[in-house]
Amino acid sequence: GQQLNQSPQSMFIQEGEDVSMNCTSSSIFNTWLWYKQDPGEGPVLLIALYKAGELTSNGRLTAQFGITRKDSFLNISASIPSDVGIYFCAGYPTPSSNTGKLIFGQGTTLQVKP
């Protein structure tokens, strides 16, 4: 079945640094979503991408839908301690999009040192 390979698996950075993580697949996806999960809570949507090449920002977060439709990246600029958490990419694959089955990457655990 479709898989999303998310990297890196974990990051430990200094406050103020920029962060980049990405997601790749061997299949084409027609929607890419980025979520953040805090401890003890459910994933919360950060950014949604619907078109190849689309670049979208949400505050210090920027995400892009790859031109090949097989990848996406998320950047966080000037990280702060509250950015700590697990970041998930997720996507709806094509041509199986009519199943409504949202596939998740393995997650990137981000730790920020003040």
Added chain:
Amino acid sequence: DTAVSQTPKYLVTQMGNDKSIKCEQNLGHDTMYWYKQDSKKFLKIMFSYNNKELIINETVPNRFSPKSPDKAHLNLHINSLELGDSAVYFCASSHGSGASNSPLHFGNGTRLTVT
């Protein structure tokens, strides 16, 4: 005012017992889901319902039976609990039909521990 709420937050029970997890959403969404998050944090879909109709049923044991009394509720009943069922179970909902590629809105999870 929680959008997707599930109860209980924590559930500790012994092997062989039967338990239920309840989920309600007040977003007016038509589609609801159950996801399982394992100890490595991997999220995997179990079921989805669109307007009370089962749409997705991933290879989940028959011991797991979802029930949707109306489109705002999707409960999960688990029979004969096993140690391997220990995980965090997330309810989610989305706008439109299962084919709409809409983002999912998640509840805060139910941590199930089977001893």
